[in-house]
Amino acid sequence: MSIEINDKQVFNNPILPGFYPDPSICRVGEEYYMINSSFVFFPGIPIFKSTDLVNWGQIGHVLDRQSQLNLEGEGYSGGIFAPTIRYHEGVFYVITTNMSNGGNFIVTARDPKGTWSDPYWIKNADGIDPSLFFDDDGRTYYTGTRTSKNPQYMGDHEIWLQEIDLNQMKLKGESHILWKGALKNASFVEGPHLYKINGFYYLLISEGGTQHYHSVTIARSKNILGTYEGNPGNPILTHRHLGKGYTISNVGHADLVETQNGEWYMVALASRPYGGDYKNLGRETFLIPVIWEDEWPLVSPGTGKVEFTYPIPILPTSFVSESEVRDDFDNEILNYKWNTIRTPxxxxxxxxxxxxxxRLKVSQTGMLDNINPPPFGPFEKYKKVGNTQSPRFIGRRQQHINFEACTKMEFNTQNEYETAGIALIQNNNHQFRLEYSIENGQKVIRLIKCIAKINLDFKNATFSYENIESTLAHKVFSSEAVYLKVSAKGQEYNFYYGSSLNEMELLAGNIDGRILSSDVAGGFIGTYIGLFASSNGKYSNNIVDFDWFDYKSQD
Incomplete structure (x- = not known):
């Protein structure tokens, strides 16, 4: 949302707060469309629309049905990686990777609100992070990231290109290696996008891995097949030199867009660490101005780093972004902000x-999964060892460092196995659950903390873990209507309960929330907060009713 500072209109970064990584953007006339990675969450690939690049409204999901998105057996950091959105001759194209269930595919639509097609799977398309480029000679090209033929080190990847026939959705001709990054022995070159500007083909990529050493680099060539020369100013964007104490980190995975007025902007992911080098919100979407000097893009002129405020683009505004929600559940379909874990x-x-x-149906599926190893590297063959089910959880992203979330629940729990309430989830085994259940014949409110001790043996490609679950607080409590609230001020989380909004009591306060950061839990996602119901492995036909859910910023 734009604000006034010193009589100049500016906007605040991030433009999409919370877990919205790997942004990709395209312009159609005077309208802009943007998508993000969704990993194990369903529906997949949220899609947003804007007219001013600052205020974004979600218009749906690209992958919103089972025939498009199989997430069975996926760990939380598996699933949908790094989608790209492009528009050509009346058709929208989204190309992406399903890490464990199919590989790289394309879906299409004439209306970005949907309905999007079922996947067209691209055979012989190795690797991840696919993108499409439409050349002005009528040819279309696929670019992607793959492991080098004879890798010499972890993350020894290459950017490759091959022509694609979009009528048959098949690669054709030979594949070509375009670039291996700006640095010597660059690690994890990824996220390629091609653009043609003033006779040059520009190849924009990221390298250094999607954490502290993340960066954006660029190369160019007069010939699409190369040779590509790197910008002597590479990396054109990074924060790795600013230290882990800097307020914005992990900057990378970018896409460029030109406005109808001839101005250029970049969208990129970055994180806001707080309470130390912890990033509960995950990787978020930021907007950065770009100018051109000596036929190279110059990102964030004057500072060279991502700022929290910039002058607002000179573009028409049609609506204002809204990351807060009071959902009274009065509609017949869920708000776009809600997701499930895996495809139900x-x-x-x-x-x-x-x-x-x-209304949630209580299920035998619990909120804890078997642990999954990382979705790449020497543990890849062990990926599909987790829970294959979708737990009874409907959640939304934590989008603010300081926030408050509250709900009213009606739940007549019948036994000690049945639980329901609010869960804050980082991944399979790092979560808090504020839940209503039965202990020793009495109904109780309790706060459960779960962490996992994981041991990875890279030499033998094996892993083991110890799941540690503990009750941080519990109180005997019985009520037909149960009110639950979670608030956070930085890394201090507070949990409340009551029989009415006016009678809320603190169950546990100043709870350290750092287990909700990927820096503790591992993986690529941000914190989800939502509503759940489970009978933890036992049969149940019980139900839970939630009257409303309220989420608001306290920043």
Whole structure:
């Protein structure tokens, strides 16, 4: 949202706060469309629309049905990686990777709100991070990231290109290696995008891995097949030289867009660490101005780093972004902000069985999974060892460092196995659960903390873990209507309960929230907060009704 500072209109970064990594953007006339990685969450690939590059409204998801998105067996950091959106001759194209279930594919639509097609799987397309480039001679090219033929080190990758026939959705001709990054022995070159500007082909990539050493680099060539020369100013964007104490970190994975007025901007992911080098919000989407000097892009002129405020683009504004939500569950479909974990094989929620309520069916599937190793590297063959089910969880992103979330729940728990409430989830085994259940014949409110001790043996490609679950607090409590609230001020999380909004009591305060950071838990995602119901491995036909859910910033 734009604000006034010293009589100049500026906007605040990030433009998409919370877990919205790997942004890709395209312009169609005077409208802009942007998408992000969604990993294990369903529906997949949120899609946003804007007219001013600052205020974005979500118009749906690209992958919103089972036939498009199989997430069975995926760990939280598996699933959908690094999608690219492009528009050509009346058709929108999204190309992406499903890490464990199919590989690289394309979906298309004439209306970006949907309905998008079922996947066209691209055979012989190795690696990840695919992108499409439409040349002015009518040819279309696929670019991607893959491991080098004879890798010499971890992350020894290369950017490759091959022509693609979009009528048959097949690669054709020979593949060509374009670049291996700006640095000697560059690690994890990824996220390639091609552009043709003033007779040059520009190849924009990221390298250094998607954490502290992340960076954006660029090369160019007069011939699409190369040879590509790197910008002597590479990297054109990074924060790795600013130290881990800097307020914005992990900058990388970018895409460029030109406005209808001839101005240029870059969208990129970055994180906001707080409470130390911890990033509960995950990787977020930032907007950075770009100018051109000596036929090279210059990012964030004058500072060379991502700033929290910039002058607002001179573009028409049609609406204002809104990251807060009061959901009264009065509609027949869920708000776009909500997701499930993995693709549900059956509908476990209803907004119509009890109008004005979100009803969850209690399930044997618990909130804890077996641990999954990283979705790449020497543990790849062990990826699909986790829970293959979708737990009864409907959640949204934590989008603010300081926030408050509250709900009203009706749940007549029948035994000690049945639980329901609010969960804050970072991954399989790093979470807090504020839940209502039964202990020793009495109904109770309790706060559960779960962490996992993981041991990875790279030499033998094996792993083991110890799941550690503990009750941080519990109180005997019985009520027909249960009010639950979670608030956070930085890394201090507070958990409340009560029989009405006016009678909320603190169950546990100043709880260290750092387990909700990927720096502790591993992986690539940000914190989700939402509603759950489980009978933890036992049969149940019980239900839970949530009257509303309120989330608001306290920043």
């Amino acid at each position: 094989k059956e509908s476990f929620w209803s907004l119509t069985e009890k109008p004005g309520f979100l």
